[in-house]
Amino acid sequence: MSRKPLMAGNWKMNLNHVEAVGLVQKLAWTLEDKKHDPARSEVVVLPPFTDLRTVQTLVEGDRLELAYGAQDVSPHLSGAYTGDISADMLVKLGCSYVAVGHSERREYHHETDAVVNAKAAQALNRGLIPIVCVGEGLEVRKAGEHVPYTLAQVAGSLAELTADQLAKVVIAYEPVWAIGTGEVATPEDAQEVCGAIRGWLTEHHGQAVADQVRVLYGGSVKANNVASIMDKPDVDGALVGGASLNVDEFSAIARFYDLPSL
Numbered sequence: 001m002s003r004k005p006l007m008a009g010n011w012k013m014n015l016n017h018v019e020a021v022g023l024v025q026k027l028a029w030t031l032e033d034k035k036h037d038p039a040r041s042e043v044v045v046l047p048p049f050t051d052l053r054t055v056q057t058l059v060e061g062d063r064l065e066l067a068y069g070a071q072d073v074s075p076h077l078s079g080a081y082t083g084d085i086s087a088d089m090l091v092k093l094g095c096s097y098v099a100v101g102h103s104e105r106r107e108y109h110h111e112t113d114a115v116v117n118a119k120a121a122q123a124l125n126r127g128l129i130p131i132v133c134v135g136e137g138l139e140v141r142k143a144g145e146h147v148p149y150t151l152a153q154v155a156g157s158l159a160e161l162t163a164d165q166l167a168k169v170v171i172a173y174e175p176v177w178a179i180g181t182g183e184v185a186t187p188e189d190a191q192e193v194c195g196a197i198r199g200w201l202t203e204h205h206g207q208a209v210a211d212q213v214r215v216l217y218g219g220s221v222k223a224n225n226v227a228s229i230m231d232k233p234d235v236d237g238a239l240v241g242g243a244s245l246n247v248d249e250f251s252a253i254a255r256f257y258d259l260p261s262l
């Protein structure tokens, strides 16, 4: 069993184009300068769609050790879907990842598990790795229902995938009450749900699949709290919002799995 940890920055709808270019360049430069070891962990950024072509030019042109992706994808292959962006379009832009089912899309765009499932399937069918986001709101957490609630989201969002596809998926556990609030889940909270997700995968899809799926934690991850959460056995990385917009914060998070410099 060897899962390569993944540190992903979800920029959401932030930064203008010039700032986006600057952030990618500074991030890549900092990782190189600090000798980030890509064999130990993968670093990914998820900029807005409108930045992707330029990010591609920078990453390919300068051979940067940085993977990137989009924050959403159409559940459809192509055709009359005004405003949608297809998986093929993202592949052409050099994307390797795409977030699907982020709680902000579930809430503001009424995305159901079935829609998230269709998006994940579309991504996988065209060669993208979906980062499937799940997680409970505050009411569910207060009622102590966070594990069954999140597992039901996992089941619904991955329902139509084959075992081969499932093994490639990344799942991000992002409790809604911890997103953008500064209220980070405790390492034990993160492990409880990430461990339950892996248990669910083992039960329904077997050990081999469960051992390969990377389960991330997201919600107010910062440079000063990343260590205690990543320390947990079923947490394989982080999905970072606010802190991914700051090069010092995010490069410190992204370098967590590197060996301490001598």
Ligand SMILES: O=C(CO)COP(=O)(O)O
Pocket: 010, 102, 174, 178, 179, 180, 181, 182, 218, 219, 220, 221, 239, 240, 241, 242, 243
């Ligand atoms: O939603 C998130 C990442 O997708 C988390 O956002 P914050 O890190 O800003 O809490």
